[in-house]
Amino acid sequence: MAAHHLETADEIVFLGYGFPQTDIGNLLFFLEYKRKIKHVVVREPEDEAGRTRLARLEGIFGKEVVRNPDVKDFLAETYLKG
Numbered sequence: 001m002a003a004h005h006l007e008t009a010d011e012i013v014f015l016g017y018g019f020p021q022t023d024i025g026n027l028l029f030f031l032e033y034k035r036k037i038k039h040v041v042v043r044e045p046e047d048e049a050g051r052t053r054l055a056r057l058e059g060i061f062g063k064e065v066v067r068n069p070d071v072k073d074f075l076a077e078t079y080l081k082g
Helices: 002-008 024-031 048-061 071-078
Strands: 012-015 037-041
Touching: 012 071, 037 048, 037 071
Parallel strands: 012 037
Antiparallel strands: none
C-alpha cells in the first residue's frame, strides 16, 4: 500500500527522519522514488557528527534537498508563507 501512495504522490517530504546507516532497507526502498523527494528536513547539531550526518544525506539526495532547520520553521517558510 505504501508503494502505491508513493507512486501516485507528486512530491515526497521527509520531516525529522535522517535515514540512519542502520536502516538501509528503508533507504533502498525510498531511493526508488528519489525523483519525487523534494525535501529531507532533519535537525542536526552544529558539531562534527551533525555535519557528517548532513554530508551523508547530501551525498545521497543532493544539497538542494537536504535541509537542517527546525521543522516548525521549515514548514512556516515553505508551506505557510503568503
